[in-house]
Amino acid sequence: MDIGKFLRKLSGKDWGVHPDDHKRPAADARVRALPIPPRVHLMLSQHVGAPSRPVVLIGQKVLKGELIAAAQGNISAPLHASTSGVVSAIGEIAAPHPSGLSGMAITIDTDGEDKWIDCDPVADPFALSAEEIARRVADAGVVGLGGATFPSSVKLNLGRRSSIDTLIINGSECEPYLSCDERLMRDRTDDIVAGIRLMLISTGAKQARVGIEDNKPAAIAAMRAATSGHAEIEVVSVPARYPMGSDRQLIIELTGREVPADARAADVGVIVHNVGTAYAIQQAVCLGRPLVSRLMTLNGAAAAAPGNYEVVLGTLISELVAFTGGTRGEPAKLVMGGPMMGMRLPHMQIPVVKGTSGVLLLDGYEAADSEPDPCIRCGSCVKACPMGLLPLEMAARIRNDALTDAVDLGLKDCIACGCCAWVCPSRIPLVQYFVHAKGELSSQDRAKLRNDATRKLAQQRQERLEREAREKLEAAARRKAERAAQAAAAAEAKAQTKTASVTEGESA
Amino acid sequence: MTQVDLQMPSGGQAVASPHAHGGNSVRRTMLQVQVALVPATLFGFWLYGWPAFFLWAGTILSCIAWEALSLRLAGSARVRPTLLDGSAVLTGWLLAMTLPPWAPWWVALVGGFIAIVIGKQVFGGIGQNVFNPAMVARVALLVSFPVSLTQWVTPMPLSAVAGPDFVDGLRIFLSDLPMPDAISSASLLGHVKTELSRGVDMAAALGGAHAPASSWLGVRPGSLGESSAGLILVGGLFMIGTGLIGWHLPLAMLAGLAIPAAIASSVDPTRYLGAAQHLLSGAAMLGAFFIVTDYVTSPNTRSGQLLFAFCVGLLTWVIRTYGGYPEGMAFAVLLMNAMTPVIDRFFKPRILGRDRRGKALDLPDSERG
């Protein structure tokens, strides 16, 4: 045990877990490009924010990189054809979702030529203004490729507005099994560095720190060599432990700053981007190429050819698996993303999206499914939680339907990293509890909003009725008063006539 | 809102992440603790002969039987998995370690009943109990049958000719005959207590077989598995090494016992036992590594654990020194078990991004100027 680890253990700052990383041999295999499939299915919602709006018609011919759906709203991203072909359908298909929900997608029958539109390369990208870089990034549909899929341009602009001093590049890739970021750092090192420099310009940050876990020495060496001429970019080797790649944890590790609860990284002068995003930004700004393909990892004991693959967006997972020689035995679990936070998929007829960092075909041993036992209060989950929560207590509250108590214990601070469930000897699906409770809370919030709205409507109606009644009464009173006035006037007139006639009579 | 039974998600599989697991299980955890108990236990068998072995086996069997019976009566759907998780075996084993090695069969039977039924199942089974089941049984037995529970035998190793053979051992275990004077003896703490009350001074009371060196080795009268401090330490270090327990609990408990002992004995060595004797005798070592480290009945957070264990040590010293029972550890543990929920309420980890009271941290505006 090295001394650092020992000290951390002593001081109790030993958050997180140390799963077997399972990265090799997949990480060391040469990257292969997947041939263009006969069809691609591009989900309209593959980023955080509003889904993009189709701007093509069925039957329309499109080229690779052509805009097929535009961003709508402040937080959104456009979508581009990932290869050349003809738009054959716009409709619902099975989306990347654990329960196999469907989502809107544009389907393109590919022509196999993979012909690009005329891209718009820039001769000297580093002379571009910050706004121009962000605009090109936005137009290229670049989103956070670490899995968060937040539109990158929004983050770049936010950085410029909120006085960021440090740009953090997340190359930690702390999820086991995945190695696409590592591959990218080893194979496209210079492009990534160019992307980082562009991001520095665009955010206005003075320095960049690239955090890479120490289980990727080759990536660290390559990145160090490529950044040696750039004093503003520092490559830092961080200890390999999960979830090092989580924003708050990485920010502490690299800057010592703790992001307050309910605040954003930008509030402490930091912004975090993934290395894959840096690469996509370089492609978008320097070459004018929109985000239409990505590097992703295929791994797991049931995968026939574990490795990293260059895949055009919209390729069905079944195509990838078929190309790589099928499965080795029946996979017990199919996961999109990493084993700790990835999403379990019901079948393989699901397209690759921008956030797909990998597909895992886990065998029964790796999937480690078994029935939960009762909690033995061992405290392992407490020790493992990187957020300082009490998973066992939160789960107990949720089991008793005491959601507010669970919130008081910090439920909303839970990042669903899965450390607690991973260590739990009783194999209690703790994250499932938390996800369920958060869902329950947000639907309660929605119901409350609805109730409030209903109550407001009812109140307005009541007020309107009262007002109308009041007005009616007033009108009636007015009319009555008018009538009374008229009557009085008439009576007076009559009296006057009478008096007049009397006077007349008298005078006669 | 519907009550979701997430204990057993439909289809037996969780859909939420993570999709892999560290591989630990309740069964494995319990087994590892049992492995850690093996050296001290084997030594106990060697030291006290066959009756000790029968007591050990009897106590474990009795715990398993009571567990099975209560699960059956409660209509549990998980009788088999619960029995297989090894927690009843561990409870029985730990209880046996604290018993006089030649205790008769009914001690095992009643002890198992108290530990499993009253100490655990009444609270709702594994993970729900407030008190350490083995300690509940130990204390209940001691209070109810003080004579039988303080019959210590002089060590007569298996190799010794005078020791009972297999059949004799079984007879001793099954018959409940009063122990012949020749082989009965007092434990160190009991001995000191009586000698002091007779006005004998500490140095004289500690003469002969009660010297600390024999405590490390463990060749002395005492409970089945508490005699050899060294072998318990070996098991304890094994558990710390495998990450089964932290070092906090044992260290804090031993400190809680040793510090007052050292102070008191340096003030008046004729009346107070020194730290070494306290640490090496009675259930101190067993308690530090195997009892206060019990998951269920100790606090969840490190700071809470430190406080908990230190208080157990301190109370043990107080009870041993001033109380009626020379073996104070079990009482101290039960007292602190009752405090665990309170400690857990006050000692919570700090949530990242929040202060200790749960308020979000302030934005560091000034720092960035």
Ligand code: SF4
């Ligand atoms: S409680 Fe949430 S943040 Fe803590 S370990 Fe579990 S999933 Fe991660």
Ligand code: SF4
């Ligand atoms: S890790 Fe599992 S068994 Fe241990 S305290 Fe947490 S929830 Fe309970």
